[in-house]
Amino acid sequence: REEVAKALLNKGITLGQLDRVEEEIAVYDEIDQRYGQDESPALREQVAKALLNKGITLIQLDRGEKAIAIFDDIEQRYGQDDSHALREPVAKALLNKGITLGQLDRGEEAIDIFDDIEQRYGQDDSPALREQVTKALLNKGITLVQLDRGEEALAIHDEIAQRYGQDDSPALREQIAKALLNKGITPS
Incomplete structure (x- = not known):
């Protein structure tokens, strides 16, 4: 399951690089739907990364308010987790939220x-x-x-x-x- 989640994450990133952003976002949503309730630290990390990438993509599409909601979701889900693998995506989500708030x-x-x-x-x-x-x-x-x-x-x-x-x-x-x-x- 972890390898599938990583492969999906890479697929989403590649779609973004190909400027196929709606498909990219759909892949990140799929990762969240499949693994968002999983308690495995490795899968939680992949979901956090997928949500982070989705938020950043939404910023690029001038959907700042939706991006902020995604960053808030990351913080709510993983903000209290002490796992190093989750601390970095949470910090990045908060940083992107702050930057987006400034832009707004x-x-x-x-x-x-x-x-x-x-x-x-x-x-x-x-x-x-x-x-x-x-x-x-x-x-x-x-x-x-x-x-x-x-x-x-x-x-x-x-x-x-x-x-x-x-x-x-x-x-x-x-x-x-x-x-x-x-x-x-x-x-x-």
């Missing part, structure tokens, strides 16, 4: 989501979760600038550099570089 001019709500990510995963040692935290902080800084709160944004950019400046992970190095760039162009 709901900046204060977006900031709350970015803060939630930092509170939940800010002390985690996993490189993948540290990356999500830095992305959340970076997006919080961008959102603060959009809300004309440049001083707060500058503090966030400094925090990223201080907390993660010594980390040698390529993904984190990229986020630090973006934070420093944003700091340089942020009005105070």
